[in-house]
Amino acid sequence: MESARVSGTVSIEEQRAYIKIETLRGKKPTGIHSALSDVCGELTVDRSTVSRWSNRFRRGRVSIHDDPRPGRPKTSTDERNVKPVADALEQDCRVTCEELSEVTGIPPASVYRILTNDLKKRKISARWVPHSLTGEEKQNAWTLQPC
Known part of the structure; x- marks a missing residue:
């Protein structure tokens, strides 16, 4: 069945x-x-x-919820940090994670995580571009255009 x-x-x-x-x-x-x-x-x-x-x-556990975990909470990718990275990337899409880190004050590893996970970008030919491109974006991807 x-x-x-x-x-x-x-x-x-x-x-x-x-x-x-x-x-x-x-x-x-x-x-x-x-x-x-x-x-x-x-x-x-x-x-x-x-x-x-x-x-x-x-063994007697009652709660179905996770126990609180020690350590520092994850805060590097909250909206307050995503926006400055997105704004800086809008100004220059050829910028590196290290340069974005200097501009925003966010550690480079966190900048990379924001770019790839939150903003869904990846580096292609020295430019940060969306992970998935529309048909029109694919056609225009190889033309020389400003970021």
């Missing part, structure tokens, strides 16, 4: 809630993972994650 897929996504916390309930019912992690896979498909957490959370719930 083929299982029906539910449209939409199931969050990680919702999957943890299901893991918790099924663990308390005595179901094994492989069975829980299989049931989650039927509903979530490719968005299912790994089998090792199901086992890890199942063990935690078996």
